[in-house]
Amino acid sequence: MVRKPTSKETARKPNMREAILAAAEELFATNGFNAVSVRDIAQAAGANPGSVTYHFKTKDGLLLEIYRRHCGPMNLRRSELLAAAKRVRDLQDRLEAVVRAYVVPAFTSGSDLAGGGARFTRLRAVMSAEGNEVARKIIAQTFDDTSHAFIDAIHDSLPHIPRTDIVWRSHFLLGALYYSLVTPDRVSRLSRGEADGNDPANAIEQLVQATVAAFQAPALDQAAPARRRTVASSKT
Amino acid sequence: MVRKPTSKETARKPNMREAILAAAEELFATNGFNAVSVRDIAQAAGANPGSVTYHFKTKDGLLLEIYRRHCGPMNLRRSELLAAAKRVRDLQDRLEAVVRAYVVPAFTSGSDLAGGGARFTRLRAVMSAEGNEVARKIIAQTFDDTSHAFIDAIHDSLPHIPRTDIVWRSHFLLGALYYSLVTPDRVSRLSRGEADGNDPANAIEQLVQATVAAFQAPALDQAAPARRRTVASSKT
DNA sequence: TGATCTTTTGTACGATAGTACAAATCACAT
DNA sequence: ATGTGATTTGTACTATCGTACAAAAGATCA
Numbered sequence: 001m002v003r004k005p006t007s008k009e010t011a012r013k014p015n016m017r018e019a020i021l022a023a024a025e026e027l028f029a030t031n032g033f034n035a036v037s038v039r040d041i042a043q044a045a046g047a048n049p050g051s052v053t054y055h056f057k058t059k060d061g062l063l064l065e066i067y068r069r070h071c072g073p074m075n076l077r078r079s080e081l082l083a084a085a086k087r088v089r090d091l092q093d094r095l096e097a098v099v100r101a102y103v104v105p106a107f108t109s110g111s112d113l114a115g116g117g118a119r120f121t122r123l124r125a126v127m128s129a130e131g132n133e134v135a136r137k138i139i140a141q142t143f144d145d146t147s148h149a150f151i152d153a154i155h156d157s158l159p160h161i162p163r164t165d166i167v168w169r170s171h172f173l174l175g176a177l178y179y180s181l182v183t184p185d186r187v188s189r190l191s192r193g194e195a196d197g198n199d200p201a202n203a204i205e206q207l208v209q210a211t212v213a214a215f216q217a218p219a220l221d222q223a224a225p226a227r228r229r230t231v232a233s234s235k236t
Numbered sequence: 237m238v239r240k241p242t243s244k245e246t247a248r249k250p251n252m253r254e255a256i257l258a259a260a261e262e263l264f265a266t267n268g269f270n271a272v273s274v275r276d277i278a279q280a281a282g283a284n285p286g287s288v289t290y291h292f293k294t295k296d297g298l299l300l301e302i303y304r305r306h307c308g309p310m311n312l313r314r315s316e317l318l319a320a321a322k323r324v325r326d327l328q329d330r331l332e333a334v335v336r337a338y339v340v341p342a343f344t345s346g347s348d349l350a351g352g353g354a355r356f357t358r359l360r361a362v363m364s365a366e367g368n369e370v371a372r373k374i375i376a377q378t379f380d381d382t383s384h385a386f387i388d389a390i391h392d393s394l395p396h397i398p399r400t401d402i403v404w405r406s407h408f409l410l411g412a413l414y415y416s417l418v419t420p421d422r423v424s425r426l427s428r429g430e431a432d433g434n435d436p437a438n439a440i441e442q443l444v445q446a447t448v449a450a451f452q453a454p455a456l457d458q459a460a461p462a463r464r465r466t467v468a469s470s471k472t
Numbered sequence: 473t474g475a476t477c478t479t480t481t482g483t484a485c486g487a488t489a490g491t492a493c494a495a496a497t498c499a500c501a502t
Numbered sequence: 503a504t505g506t507g508a509t510t511t512g513t514a515c516t517a518t519c520g521t522a523c524a525a526a527a528g529a530t531c532a
Contacts, residue, residue: 015506016509016510030367032268032270032366032367033271034268034270034271034366035269035270035366037488037489038489038490039488039489039490047510047511048510048511048512049490049491049511049512050491050492050493050510050511050512051509051510051511052491052515053491053492053493053507054510055509057491058490058491059490059491065328066298067488089494094304113336116420123366126365126366127364128363128365128418128419129268129347129361129362129364129365129414130268130271130362130366130413130417131266131267131268131269138427140425144425144426147426148426163427163430164427164430164431165442166361167423167426167427167430167431168423168427168431168442168443168446169415169442169446170411170426171412171422171423171426171433172408172414172415172416172443172446172447173412175412175413175414175415175416176363176408176409176411176412176413176415177408177411178408178411178415179364179407179408179411179412179414179415180407180408180411182364182365183364186407187403187404187407189376189380189382190383190384190403190406190407191389191399191400191403191404193320193405194399194400194403195403195405205456206401206404206405206408206456207404207408209296209453209454209456210404210408210451210453211408211417211450212453213449213450213453213454214447214450215443215446216449216450217446217448217449218445218449220442220445223391227489232410252479252480273518273519273520274519274520274521275518275519275520283480284480284481285481285482285520285521286480286481286482286483286521286522286523287479287480287481288521289520289521289522289523290478290479291479293521294520294521297521305477411480467528
Protein backbone atom coordinates (compact mmCIF):
# COMPACT_ATOMS: atom_id res chain seq x y z
CA MET A 1 0.00 0.00 0.00
CA VAL A 2 1.80 3.04 -1.29
CA ARG A 3 0.20 6.15 0.05
CA LYS A 4 0.68 9.42 -1.67
CA PRO A 5 2.98 11.60 0.39
CA THR A 6 2.10 15.22 0.97
CA SER A 7 4.58 17.94 0.20
CA LYS A 8 5.47 18.07 3.87
CA GLU A 9 7.27 14.77 3.88
CA THR A 10 8.88 14.41 0.50
CA ALA A 11 12.48 13.33 0.30
CA ARG A 12 14.98 12.18 -2.23
CA LYS A 13 15.88 8.97 -0.56
CA PRO A 14 13.09 6.76 0.74
CA ASN A 15 13.43 8.26 4.16
CA MET A 16 16.65 9.93 5.03
CA ARG A 17 15.37 11.15 8.36
CA GLU A 18 14.70 7.59 9.49
CA ALA A 19 18.06 6.43 8.18
CA ILE A 20 19.82 9.05 10.27
CA LEU A 21 17.81 8.11 13.34
CA ALA A 22 18.60 4.43 12.91
CA ALA A 23 22.29 5.04 12.35
CA ALA A 24 22.54 7.36 15.32
CA GLU A 25 20.71 4.88 17.51
CA GLU A 26 23.07 2.09 16.59
CA LEU A 27 26.23 4.17 16.99
CA PHE A 28 25.18 5.80 20.25
CA ALA A 29 24.16 2.43 21.69
CA THR A 30 27.50 0.82 20.94
CA ASN A 31 29.96 3.67 21.42
CA GLY A 32 28.29 6.18 23.69
CA PHE A 33 27.16 9.70 22.92
CA ASN A 34 30.40 11.62 23.01
CA ALA A 35 32.45 9.09 21.07
CA VAL A 36 30.21 9.41 18.04
CA SER A 37 30.43 12.48 15.84
CA VAL A 38 27.70 13.94 13.69
CA ARG A 39 29.87 13.12 10.71
CA ASP A 40 30.06 9.47 11.77
CA ILE A 41 26.29 9.32 11.91
CA ALA A 42 25.85 11.02 8.56
CA GLN A 43 28.30 8.67 6.91
CA ALA A 44 26.64 5.57 8.40
CA ALA A 45 23.29 6.81 7.16
CA GLY A 46 24.62 7.70 3.72
CA ALA A 47 23.77 11.31 4.30
CA ASN A 48 25.49 14.63 4.45
CA PRO A 49 26.45 16.12 7.81
CA GLY A 50 24.30 19.12 7.00
CA SER A 51 21.23 16.92 6.77
CA VAL A 52 21.53 16.04 10.41
CA THR A 53 21.52 19.69 11.34
CA TYR A 54 18.57 20.29 9.07
CA HIS A 55 16.39 17.53 10.52
CA PHE A 56 17.37 17.68 14.17
CA LYS A 57 19.03 21.04 14.62
CA THR A 58 21.60 19.82 17.16
CA LYS A 59 23.21 16.58 18.25
CA ASP A 60 21.23 16.72 21.48
CA GLY A 61 18.09 17.21 19.42
CA LEU A 62 18.86 14.02 17.56
CA LEU A 63 19.19 12.06 20.80
CA LEU A 64 16.00 13.62 22.08
CA GLU A 65 14.12 12.54 18.98
CA ILE A 66 15.38 8.96 19.38
CA TYR A 67 13.90 8.90 22.86
CA ARG A 68 10.65 10.48 21.73
CA ARG A 69 10.33 7.94 18.97
CA HIS A 70 10.61 4.97 21.28
CA CYS A 71 9.31 5.91 24.70
CA GLY A 72 5.65 6.11 23.83
CA PRO A 73 5.24 2.78 22.01
CA MET A 74 7.47 0.96 24.46
CA ASN A 75 5.64 2.11 27.55
CA LEU A 76 2.33 1.41 25.83
CA ARG A 77 3.40 -2.14 25.12
CA ARG A 78 4.56 -2.54 28.67
CA SER A 79 1.26 -1.25 29.98
CA GLU A 80 -0.64 -3.78 27.89
CA LEU A 81 1.52 -6.65 29.04
CA LEU A 82 1.33 -5.47 32.62
CA ALA A 83 -2.45 -5.25 32.49
CA ALA A 84 -2.60 -8.81 31.18
CA ALA A 85 -0.18 -9.99 33.84
CA LYS A 86 -2.18 -8.43 36.63
CA ARG A 87 -5.16 -10.58 35.63
CA VAL A 88 -3.26 -13.74 36.49
CA ARG A 89 -4.85 -15.26 39.58
CA ASP A 90 -2.11 -17.34 41.14
CA LEU A 91 0.28 -15.05 42.99
CA GLN A 92 3.41 -16.93 42.01
CA ASP A 93 2.41 -17.05 38.37
CA ARG A 94 1.40 -13.42 38.46
CA LEU A 95 4.79 -12.36 39.76
CA GLU A 96 6.50 -14.15 36.92
CA ALA A 97 4.08 -12.66 34.41
CA VAL A 98 4.72 -9.15 35.71
CA VAL A 99 8.47 -9.58 35.55
CA ARG A 100 8.15 -10.96 32.05
CA ALA A 101 6.01 -8.01 31.02
CA TYR A 102 8.81 -5.73 32.16
CA VAL A 103 11.64 -7.66 30.56
CA VAL A 104 10.25 -8.78 27.21
CA PRO A 105 9.66 -5.37 25.59
CA ALA A 106 13.19 -4.36 26.49
CA PHE A 107 14.61 -7.30 24.57
CA THR A 108 12.40 -7.74 21.53
CA SER A 109 14.76 -6.89 18.75
CA GLY A 110 14.31 -3.70 17.00
CA SER A 111 13.51 -3.69 13.31
CA ASP A 112 10.12 -2.43 14.37
CA LEU A 113 10.05 0.86 16.18
CA ALA A 114 6.92 0.00 18.08
CA GLY A 115 8.40 -2.83 20.07
CA GLY A 116 11.05 -0.72 21.72
CA GLY A 117 13.72 -3.24 21.22
CA ALA A 118 17.10 -4.29 22.43
CA ARG A 119 18.88 -1.52 20.58
CA PHE A 120 17.00 1.25 22.33
CA THR A 121 17.41 -0.44 25.69
CA ARG A 122 21.12 -0.71 25.13
CA LEU A 123 21.13 2.95 24.23
CA ARG A 124 19.42 3.80 27.49
CA ALA A 125 21.93 1.72 29.40
CA VAL A 126 24.86 3.54 27.85
CA MET A 127 23.33 6.98 28.33
CA SER A 128 22.61 6.14 31.93
CA ALA A 129 26.23 5.12 32.48
CA GLU A 130 27.55 8.26 30.81
CA GLY A 131 25.31 10.42 32.96
CA ASN A 132 23.90 12.05 29.83
CA GLU A 133 21.90 15.12 30.74
CA VAL A 134 19.28 14.87 28.00
CA ALA A 135 18.63 11.25 28.81
CA ARG A 136 18.41 11.86 32.53
CA LYS A 137 15.63 14.39 32.13
CA ILE A 138 13.59 12.24 29.80
CA ILE A 139 13.97 9.15 31.95
CA ALA A 140 12.89 10.86 35.13
CA GLN A 141 9.76 12.23 33.51
CA THR A 142 8.86 9.28 31.30
CA PHE A 143 10.03 6.06 32.87
CA ASP A 144 9.39 6.64 36.53
CA ASP A 145 5.63 6.25 36.04
CA THR A 146 6.15 2.90 34.37
CA SER A 147 8.61 1.84 37.04
CA HIS A 148 6.16 2.70 39.79
CA ALA A 149 3.40 0.76 38.07
CA PHE A 150 5.58 -2.34 37.94
CA ILE A 151 6.80 -1.90 41.48
CA ASP A 152 3.20 -1.66 42.66
CA ALA A 153 2.22 -4.75 40.70
CA ILE A 154 5.10 -6.71 42.13
CA HIS A 155 4.30 -5.51 45.60
CA ASP A 156 0.75 -6.77 45.13
CA SER A 157 2.12 -10.22 44.41
CA LEU A 158 4.42 -10.09 47.40
CA PRO A 159 2.49 -8.30 50.15
CA HIS A 160 4.80 -9.46 52.91
CA ILE A 161 7.89 -7.84 51.37
CA PRO A 162 8.51 -4.17 52.26
CA ARG A 163 8.23 -1.78 49.37
CA THR A 164 11.81 -0.67 49.93
CA ASP A 165 13.08 -4.15 49.18
CA ILE A 166 10.94 -4.30 46.05
CA VAL A 167 12.47 -1.05 44.84
CA TRP A 168 15.99 -2.32 45.40
CA ARG A 169 15.31 -5.59 43.67
CA SER A 170 13.68 -4.02 40.66
CA HIS A 171 16.65 -1.70 40.50
CA PHE A 172 18.86 -4.77 40.36
CA LEU A 173 16.64 -6.19 37.66
CA LEU A 174 17.12 -3.14 35.49
CA GLY A 175 20.86 -3.23 36.08
CA ALA A 176 21.06 -6.88 35.10
CA LEU A 177 18.89 -6.20 32.07
CA TYR A 178 21.07 -3.32 30.93
CA TYR A 179 24.29 -5.20 31.47
CA SER A 180 23.04 -8.23 29.57
CA LEU A 181 22.44 -6.02 26.56
CA VAL A 182 25.65 -4.05 26.92
CA THR A 183 28.06 -6.95 27.35
CA PRO A 184 26.43 -10.12 26.06
CA ASP A 185 29.73 -11.56 24.90
CA ARG A 186 30.94 -11.83 28.45
CA VAL A 187 28.35 -14.55 29.08
CA SER A 188 29.52 -16.56 26.10
CA ARG A 189 33.12 -16.14 27.17
CA LEU A 190 32.68 -17.05 30.84
CA SER A 191 30.51 -20.05 30.00
CA ARG A 192 33.19 -21.18 27.58
CA GLY A 193 30.72 -21.23 24.72
CA GLU A 194 28.07 -23.21 26.52
CA ALA A 195 25.70 -20.24 26.69
CA ASP A 196 24.97 -17.66 24.03
CA GLY A 197 24.76 -14.20 25.56
CA ASN A 198 23.37 -12.83 22.33
CA ASP A 199 20.34 -15.09 22.26
CA PRO A 200 17.48 -12.89 23.52
CA ALA A 201 15.14 -15.79 24.31
CA ASN A 202 17.79 -17.38 26.49
CA ALA A 203 18.62 -14.14 28.23
CA ILE A 204 14.96 -13.45 28.93
CA GLU A 205 14.33 -16.86 30.47
CA GLN A 206 17.45 -16.68 32.60
CA LEU A 207 16.70 -13.18 33.72
CA VAL A 208 13.06 -13.86 34.53
CA GLN A 209 13.88 -17.01 36.46
CA ALA A 210 16.62 -15.37 38.49
CA THR A 211 14.66 -12.20 39.13
CA VAL A 212 11.50 -13.93 40.30
CA ALA A 213 13.59 -15.81 42.85
CA ALA A 214 15.28 -12.58 43.91
CA PHE A 215 11.92 -10.90 44.49
CA GLN A 216 10.77 -13.86 46.54
CA ALA A 217 13.76 -13.68 48.86
CA PRO A 218 12.87 -13.12 52.49
CA ALA A 219 12.45 -9.50 53.51
CA LEU A 220 15.57 -7.73 54.66
CA ASP A 221 14.58 -6.57 58.10
CA GLN A 222 16.02 -3.17 58.87
CA ALA A 223 15.57 -4.02 62.54
CA ALA A 224 17.79 -7.07 62.31
CA PRO A 225 21.21 -6.11 61.05
CA ALA A 226 22.65 -8.57 63.56
CA ARG A 227 24.00 -10.95 60.97
CA ARG A 228 25.08 -14.40 61.94
CA ARG A 229 28.56 -13.98 60.60
CA THR A 230 30.64 -11.38 58.88
CA VAL A 231 33.00 -12.95 56.44
CA ALA A 232 33.72 -9.61 54.87
CA SER A 233 35.96 -8.43 57.65
CA SER A 234 39.37 -9.89 57.08
CA LYS A 235 41.39 -6.71 57.22
CA THR A 236 39.55 -3.88 58.89
CA MET B 237 57.60 8.95 59.79
CA VAL B 238 59.03 11.03 56.99
CA ARG B 239 61.18 8.95 54.77
CA LYS B 240 63.78 10.56 52.63
CA PRO B 241 62.66 10.41 49.03
CA THR B 242 65.11 9.39 46.38
CA SER B 243 65.71 11.60 43.38
CA LYS B 244 63.38 9.38 41.40
CA GLU B 245 60.22 10.51 43.13
CA THR B 246 60.69 14.13 44.03
CA ALA B 247 57.96 16.60 43.20
CA ARG B 248 56.98 20.15 43.97
CA LYS B 249 53.56 19.37 45.23
CA PRO B 250 53.16 16.50 47.67
CA ASN B 251 52.22 14.16 44.87
CA MET B 252 50.94 15.63 41.70
CA ARG B 253 50.90 12.29 39.95
CA GLU B 254 48.46 10.91 42.48
CA ALA B 255 46.32 14.03 42.31
CA ILE B 256 45.99 13.63 38.56
CA LEU B 257 45.11 9.95 38.91
CA ALA B 258 42.45 10.70 41.52
CA ALA B 259 40.93 13.53 39.51
CA ALA B 260 40.86 11.46 36.33
CA GLU B 261 39.29 8.54 38.17
CA GLU B 262 36.53 10.70 39.53
CA LEU B 263 35.82 12.48 36.27
CA PHE B 264 35.93 9.35 34.12
CA ALA B 265 33.68 7.50 36.54
CA THR B 266 31.00 10.18 36.48
CA ASN B 267 31.17 11.48 32.91
CA GLY B 268 32.70 8.74 30.82
CA PHE B 269 36.01 8.69 29.02
CA ASN B 270 35.29 10.76 25.96
CA ALA B 271 33.36 13.49 27.74
CA VAL B 272 36.35 14.37 29.89
CA SER B 273 39.26 16.28 28.40
CA VAL B 274 42.84 16.19 29.55
CA ARG B 275 42.44 19.85 30.42
CA ASP B 276 39.46 19.06 32.63
CA ILE B 277 41.54 16.53 34.51
CA ALA B 278 44.49 18.85 34.87
CA GLN B 279 42.31 21.64 36.19
CA ALA B 280 40.58 19.37 38.71
CA ALA B 281 43.97 18.19 39.92
CA GLY B 282 45.38 21.71 40.08
CA ALA B 283 47.95 20.80 37.50
CA ASN B 284 49.03 21.90 34.08
CA PRO B 285 47.80 19.96 31.03
CA GLY B 286 51.39 19.27 30.12
CA SER B 287 51.92 17.44 33.39
CA VAL B 288 49.42 14.81 32.35
CA THR B 289 51.35 14.18 29.18
CA TYR B 290 54.58 14.06 31.13
CA HIS B 291 53.41 11.47 33.66
CA PHE B 292 51.18 9.29 31.50
CA LYS B 293 52.17 10.11 27.94
CA THR B 294 48.62 9.76 26.53
CA LYS B 295 45.04 9.88 27.75
CA ASP B 296 44.78 6.13 27.19
CA GLY B 297 47.94 5.72 29.22
CA LEU B 298 46.29 7.55 32.08
CA LEU B 299 43.29 5.24 32.00
CA LEU B 300 45.58 2.24 31.81
CA GLU B 301 47.47 3.38 34.89
CA ILE B 302 44.21 3.79 36.81
CA TYR B 303 43.39 0.18 36.07
CA ARG B 304 46.87 -1.00 36.93
CA ARG B 305 46.75 0.82 40.20
CA HIS B 306 43.54 -0.86 41.31
CA CYS B 307 43.31 -4.28 39.72
CA GLY B 308 46.03 -5.98 41.70
CA PRO B 309 44.99 -4.94 45.22
CA MET B 310 41.32 -5.42 44.47
CA ASN B 311 41.69 -8.94 43.13
CA LEU B 312 44.01 -9.78 45.98
CA ARG B 313 41.41 -8.66 48.49
CA ARG B 314 38.77 -10.65 46.69
CA SER B 315 40.96 -13.73 46.72
CA GLU B 316 41.45 -13.45 50.46
CA LEU B 317 37.75 -13.02 51.11
CA LEU B 318 36.93 -15.84 48.73
CA ALA B 319 39.37 -18.18 50.43
CA ALA B 320 37.80 -17.38 53.78
CA ALA B 321 34.32 -17.87 52.36
CA LYS B 322 35.19 -21.26 50.91
CA ARG B 323 36.05 -22.49 54.38
CA VAL B 324 32.47 -22.02 55.54
CA ARG B 325 30.97 -25.45 56.09
CA ASP B 326 27.25 -24.95 55.70
CA LEU B 327 26.42 -24.73 52.00
CA GLN B 328 23.80 -22.03 52.38
CA ASP B 329 26.06 -19.89 54.52
CA ARG B 330 28.96 -20.50 52.22
CA LEU B 331 27.02 -19.27 49.22
CA GLU B 332 26.19 -16.06 51.01
CA ALA B 333 29.80 -15.66 52.12
CA VAL B 334 31.06 -16.12 48.58
CA VAL B 335 28.62 -13.58 47.17
CA ARG B 336 29.59 -11.18 49.91
CA ALA B 337 33.26 -11.69 49.13
CA TYR B 338 32.53 -10.67 45.57
CA VAL B 339 30.37 -7.68 46.38
CA VAL B 340 32.05 -6.05 49.36
CA PRO B 341 35.39 -5.08 47.75
CA ALA B 342 33.50 -3.47 44.90
CA PHE B 343 31.67 -1.17 47.29
CA THR B 344 34.15 -0.30 50.01
CA SER B 345 34.68 3.36 49.45
CA GLY B 346 37.84 4.50 48.00
CA SER B 347 40.05 6.80 50.00
CA ASP B 348 42.43 3.89 50.18
CA LEU B 349 43.69 2.55 46.91
CA ALA B 350 44.07 -0.94 48.22
CA GLY B 351 40.40 -1.57 48.81
CA GLY B 352 39.40 -1.11 45.22
CA GLY B 353 36.44 0.96 46.08
CA ALA B 354 33.17 2.17 44.73
CA ARG B 355 34.76 4.80 42.56
CA PHE B 356 36.85 2.36 40.62
CA THR B 357 33.92 0.00 40.23
CA ARG B 358 31.79 2.81 38.90
CA LEU B 359 34.58 3.62 36.50
CA ARG B 360 34.60 0.06 35.26
CA ALA B 361 30.86 0.15 34.81
CA VAL B 362 31.02 3.27 32.69
CA MET B 363 33.93 2.01 30.59
CA SER B 364 32.08 -1.21 30.01
CA ALA B 365 29.01 0.66 28.82
CA GLU B 366 31.06 2.86 26.53
CA GLY B 367 32.78 -0.14 25.03
CA ASN B 368 36.16 1.38 25.81
CA GLU B 369 38.89 -0.52 24.05
CA VAL B 370 41.60 -0.12 26.68
CA ALA B 371 39.25 -1.25 29.41
CA ARG B 372 38.00 -4.23 27.43
CA LYS B 373 41.47 -5.65 27.01
CA ILE B 374 42.39 -5.23 30.65
CA ILE B 375 39.15 -6.72 31.87
CA ALA B 376 39.39 -9.80 29.70
CA GLN B 377 42.93 -10.53 30.87
CA THR B 378 42.60 -9.50 34.50
CA PHE B 379 39.06 -10.04 35.70
CA ASP B 380 38.08 -13.24 33.98
CA ASP B 381 40.30 -15.29 36.27
CA THR B 382 38.62 -13.79 39.30
CA SER B 383 35.19 -14.28 37.77
CA HIS B 384 35.91 -17.93 37.09
CA ALA B 385 37.12 -18.45 40.61
CA PHE B 386 33.89 -17.05 41.99
CA ILE B 387 31.75 -18.96 39.55
CA ASP B 388 33.49 -22.17 40.57
CA ALA B 389 33.02 -21.39 44.23
CA ILE B 390 29.34 -20.70 43.74
CA HIS B 391 28.96 -23.84 41.69
CA ASP B 392 30.47 -25.81 44.54
CA SER B 393 27.78 -24.46 46.83
CA LEU B 394 25.06 -25.28 44.33
CA PRO B 395 26.05 -28.56 42.70
CA HIS B 396 22.61 -29.21 41.28
CA ILE B 397 22.55 -25.98 39.23
CA PRO B 398 24.14 -26.15 35.77
CA ARG B 399 27.21 -24.04 35.34
CA THR B 400 25.54 -22.14 32.53
CA ASP B 401 22.88 -20.86 34.90
CA ILE B 402 25.55 -19.84 37.40
CA VAL B 403 27.31 -17.84 34.73
CA TRP B 404 24.12 -16.03 33.76
CA ARG B 405 23.23 -15.25 37.35
CA SER B 406 26.67 -13.95 38.23
CA HIS B 407 26.47 -11.84 35.12
CA PHE B 408 23.23 -10.40 36.46
CA LEU B 409 24.94 -9.82 39.78
CA LEU B 410 27.66 -7.77 38.16
CA GLY B 411 25.09 -5.79 36.19
CA ALA B 412 23.08 -5.04 39.31
CA LEU B 413 26.26 -4.10 41.13
CA TYR B 414 27.36 -1.73 38.40
CA TYR B 415 23.97 -0.13 38.07
CA SER B 416 23.67 0.43 41.80
CA LEU B 417 26.89 2.41 41.70
CA VAL B 418 26.08 4.27 38.52
CA THR B 419 22.57 5.40 39.39
CA PRO B 420 22.12 5.23 43.16
CA ASP B 421 19.78 8.21 43.19
CA ARG B 422 17.18 6.28 41.27
CA VAL B 423 16.67 4.04 44.29
CA SER B 424 16.10 7.00 46.57
CA ARG B 425 13.72 8.52 44.06
CA LEU B 426 11.62 5.42 43.39
CA SER B 427 11.39 4.55 47.07
CA ARG B 428 10.23 8.12 47.72
CA GLY B 429 13.03 8.69 50.16
CA GLU B 430 12.49 5.54 52.16
CA ALA B 431 15.71 3.98 50.95
CA ASP B 432 19.08 5.61 50.48
CA GLY B 433 20.71 4.42 47.29
CA ASN B 434 23.97 6.03 48.30
CA ASP B 435 24.36 4.05 51.50
CA PRO B 436 26.86 1.31 50.66
CA ALA B 437 26.01 -0.91 53.62
CA ASN B 438 22.37 -0.90 52.65
CA ALA B 439 23.13 -1.58 49.00
CA ILE B 440 25.43 -4.46 49.92
CA GLU B 441 22.85 -6.15 52.16
CA GLN B 442 20.09 -5.76 49.60
CA LEU B 443 22.27 -7.00 46.79
CA VAL B 444 23.60 -9.98 48.69
CA GLN B 445 20.17 -11.03 49.87
CA ALA B 446 18.62 -10.75 46.43
CA THR B 447 21.54 -12.40 44.67
CA VAL B 448 21.73 -15.40 46.97
CA ALA B 449 18.07 -16.05 46.30
CA ALA B 450 18.62 -15.68 42.57
CA PHE B 451 21.44 -18.22 42.64
CA GLN B 452 19.25 -20.62 44.55
CA ALA B 453 16.46 -20.45 41.98
CA PRO B 454 15.62 -23.80 40.38
CA ALA B 455 17.72 -24.73 37.39
CA LEU B 456 16.48 -23.51 34.06
CA ASP B 457 16.19 -26.75 32.13
CA GLN B 458 17.22 -26.30 28.56
CA ALA B 459 15.24 -29.43 27.77
CA ALA B 460 12.01 -27.93 29.07
CA PRO B 461 11.22 -24.74 27.22
CA ALA B 462 7.56 -25.75 27.29
CA ARG B 463 6.41 -23.02 29.59
CA ARG B 464 3.05 -23.20 31.28
CA ARG B 465 1.86 -19.92 29.91
CA THR B 466 3.09 -17.16 27.69
CA VAL B 467 1.86 -13.83 28.86
CA ALA B 468 4.33 -12.03 26.69
CA SER B 469 2.42 -12.59 23.47
CA SER B 470 -0.28 -10.01 23.21
CA LYS B 471 0.58 -8.64 19.80
CA THR B 472 2.72 -10.99 17.79
C1' DT C 473 77.50 27.16 45.05
C1' DG C 474 76.97 25.12 40.80
C1' DA C 475 75.96 20.94 37.98
C1' DT C 476 72.48 17.78 36.96
C1' DC C 477 68.26 15.58 36.85
C1' DT C 478 63.22 15.69 37.55
C1' DT C 479 59.08 18.07 37.29
C1' DT C 480 56.10 21.87 35.93
C1' DT C 481 54.78 25.52 32.90
C1' DG C 482 53.51 27.81 28.75
C1' DT C 483 52.52 27.66 24.23
C1' DA C 484 51.66 25.89 19.75
C1' DC C 485 50.24 22.62 16.16
C1' DG C 486 47.31 19.71 13.48
C1' DA C 487 42.97 17.28 13.73
C1' DT C 488 38.42 17.15 14.54
C1' DA C 489 34.32 18.65 16.86
C1' DG C 490 29.40 20.95 16.38
C1' DT C 491 27.06 24.00 13.83
C1' DA C 492 25.69 27.65 10.37
C1' DC C 493 24.51 28.92 5.79
C1' DA C 494 24.28 29.68 0.84
C1' DA C 495 23.87 27.12 -3.30
C1' DA C 496 22.23 23.14 -5.65
C1' DT C 497 18.77 19.72 -6.24
C1' DC C 498 14.56 17.43 -5.92
C1' DA C 499 9.22 16.57 -5.79
C1' DC C 500 5.08 18.23 -6.84
C1' DA C 501 1.13 21.49 -7.96
C1' DT C 502 -0.29 24.39 -11.29
C1' DA D 503 6.97 23.50 -18.39
C1' DT D 504 7.69 26.09 -14.59
C1' DG D 505 7.52 28.01 -10.13
C1' DT D 506 7.68 26.84 -5.23
C1' DG D 507 8.79 24.89 -1.11
C1' DA D 508 11.24 21.00 1.01
C1' DT D 509 15.51 18.72 1.22
C1' DT D 510 20.37 17.80 0.36
C1' DT D 511 24.98 19.26 -0.55
C1' DG D 512 29.26 21.58 0.06
C1' DT D 513 31.90 24.39 2.61
C1' DA D 514 33.46 27.32 6.20
C1' DC D 515 33.82 29.08 10.87
C1' DT D 516 35.04 28.80 15.58
C1' DA D 517 36.07 26.03 19.58
C1' DT D 518 38.26 22.48 21.58
C1' DC D 519 40.60 18.23 21.37
C1' DG D 520 45.12 15.31 22.30
C1' DT D 521 49.70 15.87 22.13
C1' DA D 522 54.50 17.79 21.50
C1' DC D 523 58.23 20.50 23.01
C1' DA D 524 61.20 24.13 24.65
C1' DA D 525 61.87 26.92 28.55
C1' DA D 526 61.35 27.72 33.56
C1' DA D 527 61.48 26.05 38.18
C1' DG D 528 62.58 22.98 41.75
C1' DA D 529 65.25 19.40 44.02
C1' DT D 530 69.61 16.77 44.93
C1' DC D 531 74.37 16.06 45.63
C1' DA D 532 79.32 17.01 44.50
